[in-house]
Every structure is written in C-alpha cells, then in structure tokens.
Amino acid sequence: MTDRRAFLRTAAAVSVTPALVRCAPDAPSPEPWTAAARRKPERSAVAVLAATAYDGRLVDTVRRGIDLFRLDVRGRRVVLKPNFVEYDPQGAVNTHPMLIAATIEAFRSLGALDVVVAEGPGHRRDNEYILTASGLHDTLRDTGARYIDLNMDAARAMEPASRYTPLRRLHIAETVAGADLLVSMPKMKTHHWAGVTLSLKNMFGIMPGSIYGWPKNVLHYAGIEQSILDINATLDMPRFNIVDGIIGMEGNGPIQGVPRRSGVLVFGSDPVAVDAAAARLMGIEPRRVWYLAQADRFLGNIAEDRIEQRGESLELFAQDYDLHESMLRLRPARHSASG
Amino acid sequence: MSEAMINALRTSQAADGGWGAYPGAGSTVECTALALMALEAGAPDAAGETGRAVDWLTARQNEDGGWPVEDGVRESAWVTTLAVMALARRTGVEDRALHGTEWILAERAAQVSWRVRLREFLRGSQVVELDFSLNGWPWATGTFSWVEPTVYALLALKRAAGAGANRRARARIEEAQAMLLDRTCPGGGWNYGNKRVLDVDLEPYPDTTALVLLALQDASHGPAIDDGFRALDRLIDARASGLALALGALARRAWQHDPRPWTARLAARFDETAFLGETRSIAFGVMAVAPRSNPFLLPQA
DSSP, rough: OOOHHHHHHHHHHHHHHHHHHOOOOTTTSSBOHHHHOOOOOOOOEEEEEOOOOOSTTTTHHHOOOOOOOOTOTTTOOEEEEEOOOOOOTTTSSOHHHHHHHHHHHHHHHOOSSEEEEEEESSOOOOOHHHHHHHHHHHHHHTTTOOEEEESSSSEEEOOOOOOOOSSEEEEEEEEEEETTEEEOEEEEEETTTTEESTTTGGGGGSOOOOOOOOOHHHHHOOOOOHHHHHHHHHHOEEEEEEEEEEEEEEBBBTSSSSSEEEEEEEESSHHHHHHHHHHHHTTOOOGGSSSHHHHHHHHHOOGGGGGEEEOOOOTTTTOOBBBBBBGGGGGGGHHHTTT | OOHHHHHHHHHHHOTTTTTOOOSSSSSHHHHHHHHHHHHHHHHHTOHHHHHHHHHHHHTTTTTTTBBOSTTOOOOOOHHHHHHHHHHOOOTTTTHHHHHHHHHHHOOOOOOOOHHHHHHHHTSSSSOOOTTTTOOOSSSSSSSSHHHHHHHHHHHHHHHHHHGGHHHHHHHHHHHHHHHHHHHHTTTSSOSSOOOTTTTOOOBBHHHHHHHHHHHTTTOOOHHHHHHHHHHHHHHHHHHHHHHHHHHHHHHHHHHHHHHHHHHHHHHHHHHHHHGOOOOOHHHEEEEEEEEOOOSSSOOOO
C-alpha cells in the first residue's frame, strides 16, 4: 500500500515541473502570457436574455442579443462553434440545433458573407451519426449552411500566447484560425474536471482530433485547465459568445449530468465575462474556478463590478445547479459558511 | 452495389494524389491510406489512382519510419499504422512498410498522468476504471492508450509481420489485445476507450465496437466477442450511419457472419446521405462490399 504522505510529497514534486517550464529564462515576463495575449478590457458587457423554449422565437431573441453589442458582420465570414462533444438523446449535452439555426439566420440578416457551423467532437468520430441523431443535419439542410469537421480540418501551427502548458505549438483548425468572427456557442454545463464548461472550454473542439486524439488526450496530459488558457490566449480573431442555457446540465457534466432548465441565453464579446455570468447562473463563484480566475488576470473580466449587465437581471435566472461532489468547493462563500 | 461509392472515391482524389477528409479538403495520410486500400479491393482498374496514392504516401514518410497526420505537421503519429497496412506486402515498398512497422513497435503509450493518479488517490477509488498496466497505442506520442489507434496498430502488425512476427511484436500484440478486452464496456462493445468513469458505466459505439472485433478476428473466440456482436446489432438497429454499417459488415465478414443484411442497408444509406461525402466512411463502405479481400481482413489460419 502506498504511503499517502510519501505519495503526496512525490506528487507535489512532480507538480512543480510545469511551473519550472513556465519560468524558463527566455520567458518574456514573470507572467505566463505574452503582451499580445493581454486583452483584458477595462470593462466588459454581458447580456442575459430569457428564452423559454427551442422554437421559432429564438431568431428574434438571438438577433436582440447580438444587437445589444452592435456587431458589424457585414461581409464577414462567421464561424459558429457549438458543443457536440457527444450525442445524448436527453438533449442536455449539445447546443440545440434550433439555437444554431436561429443564430445562422440572425447573422445572415446582419449581412454576414458566410456563416458556417464547425465542430470537432471530442469522443465520436462518426459525424453522420452525430449530425443525424442530434438533428443538426436537418438544420444544416434547412438553412443551407456548411458544416466543417474540425477534427479533420487542416491545422495552422501557432505559438501559444501563454505558457500555462508545456506545449510549444498549438495546432488550430484552419477554418477557425481564418475566421473573421468566431462565435463560441457552448451548452451551459458543469464539468467534473474543470468545474464549468462554457465559452472558453468549448474551444477544445477547435483542436483537430487527428492531432490531439479522441478524446483530446494531448490536452489532458498538458492539463485541462492550463490548455483552456493557452488555447484562448492564442486565439486573436474577433470573438462573440452565445451560451445555450435554455436547458443546461447539472451534476456529473459534461456528459453524464442531468438536464436543468434555466430558460436563458447569455451573450457577450468577452468570453471570460460571459463564462463568469453563466457560472453565476449555475450558482458557482467564478473566482473559485481556477482557469476563470487565471483568465481574469489577462484575458477578460470576472468581477461583477467590471461587467456591465445588459438585457435582464442575472439574479432572476440564477439557480444552484447540483455539483459533482468534487466540485462543491465552487459554491460561493454563503454556501460554504452554511456548510 | 459498390460502384457509386467507388466512383465517389475515384472522383475525389486530389491533384496531389492523396485524399482529404471530404472532396476538396487537403490530403491526409489516414484518408489516403484508406482510399488506397478501398480502391485496391474494389476497383482493379484503378491502378493509376492507386499508384499516385502510393507515391503520395511514400513521399511523406519521416526518417524515423513513421508518418505525420498531414503536411504541415512534422511528428510521426498514429496514422503510421494505416500507411503500413496500405503498403505492407506491396512490391517495391516493402522496406517502407518495414520501417513503419519498427516505428509502431517503438511507439508506446504513456502511463496515466500524475494528475489522474493524484485525483484517484485523494478520492480513494478509481476515477477511471481501467487496468492502467496494460499498454496499447496512443493517438499522439506521450499520451495514453486508446481503442482506435490500438486497433490499427494491431492490424498493421498482424498484416506486416504475419506468422513471422518476432517475439517483441508478439508481446506487444498480446498486451494490446488484453488492453482492448479490459476496455470492454459493461454489457459488451467498445467506445473510444473508457468503460466506467466516476462510477458511471459508459456506452459502446458501433464504429469502435466493429473496429475492435476486426482487431481481434484472429484471437480466440470468447464472451467479449459474442457480447460485442450483440452490442453492435443493438446499436446499429437503434441508429445506423454509413460508417457503422460499413465497419459492422466488415467485422461480420472477418468473423464469417453473414454481412448481407448490413451491406444492403449500407447501399441504401449511401443513396440517402452519400455518407456526407466523407472519404473515411466511403472507403470502409467499399471494403465492406468489395468481393476481394483487404488489409482489414486477415488471412484465415
């Protein structure tokens, strides 16, 4: 039987290694990100809009959410990145195809040159299965939008703009790297390793499986939360985010959790601020999610007093999602104090 | 029956001689190797196309014997297995396949990461219920063993080495087969490679279940095989894709089960969806129905 104290000492020693890598002599600054990666604005804005069902009214709701940010997409190539990590007939794993259809229509109505749907599912390689089972295939047919399998897309090698992982190159799917506007469209879910999976974590799907594997094990070895930071720091194109919180997932997310109705969509250009708002909608303190707290240092804002709330009041929709036992520490202090 | 699929493959070959994931996409080693194997099985008159594919593949072999996923990525990776399957036993490139086989034998999956071990230790039970001592092949060097790359590595070694496999190859084959059996989902079948995570049983997938049945086609028959075919029947009955039907029919051929119920559905499915134009699915479709053998069907003992 392993001696627990000896094991923990060894593990602690091993855990120092990534830190040593980050502090290599050629590091440009004591912080693990480059000057180019520092894009935290003074203030961010997030819009929360009520959406009770996956139906035709979503087009108006999405259009209203986009209008609140006055995005100019005329003549732009817009890439929508939903979350189709797996297919689940209960409908809580994937971004709903009706929301994707509404978003395609909304961006087209704003003059986008091209709107494509692009995803690199994390577990399954059978696109025909995922697309037809989920209903996304019908959406694509009805809207005439193209689907790009990012797992098999050509890859653009990029130097990471932050050094949270030991990875010295990131291979980003070319469709995403060449986008004029990247729209992250995650499902609002808890995550049993990372705490939450939202706009930032959704970017795992832009890393081609042909290089990173199914699951994207290279990123797991590099550290899930660290990889989230390096990937998002490296993406330098304009971004927008729409979180599908009409039905979210609580408990043992991102795949084995339970559907939870929140009746809400979250919009914003700062993915960190959007994710912080979505975390609060799930009863999670964003500062207790390690990668969100790190992202707040250079990528975006999580502090409430730095986020302008647009649309409706976040408090109206906030609920305490059930959390996996390993993630109970993410509750705000009021929960901890009461035990 | 396979004419439409063969035509789809022939017309989607890129100008450089390779195939991409779908028509117009950049050529990749995986798609080129699969298309090459499919045309050789299904289109004896496609010598021009297959010759250019062989040239495309051999031009991209790394000095270490492996192949990278695509142009622009340097490191040799899991696709080496498919290149070896496509080139092994081919006159004039035997040394290429042999060098690739050596790369496959040298490639070992990493042990589970310290983060996972620490998490499990602190939790007091296994987060991911697997026998971590069993090693197969990873998608990328330095990471964990998963089902699909292990299947291709097994088939490549069995095809390239055949009965003459040396002791080292035989040991890797035996360990990897044990690894696949350890990854069997409760109730039968396989997914990407996890059977139970955080006390929750995971479901098998049809495509990976069929792939494992192909990898184990020369192994001794046991309950995992029967359970695997039952899982495959159930999954394909519930919802079939072109890829699942193609691999399912191939697995049935490998185990001398009648593939015709699924090959008939395969043709109907291609008429309906054209498998979304995906080279991989179409290539497996051709191999499922072509009367000639292919590298996914091992010689009978």
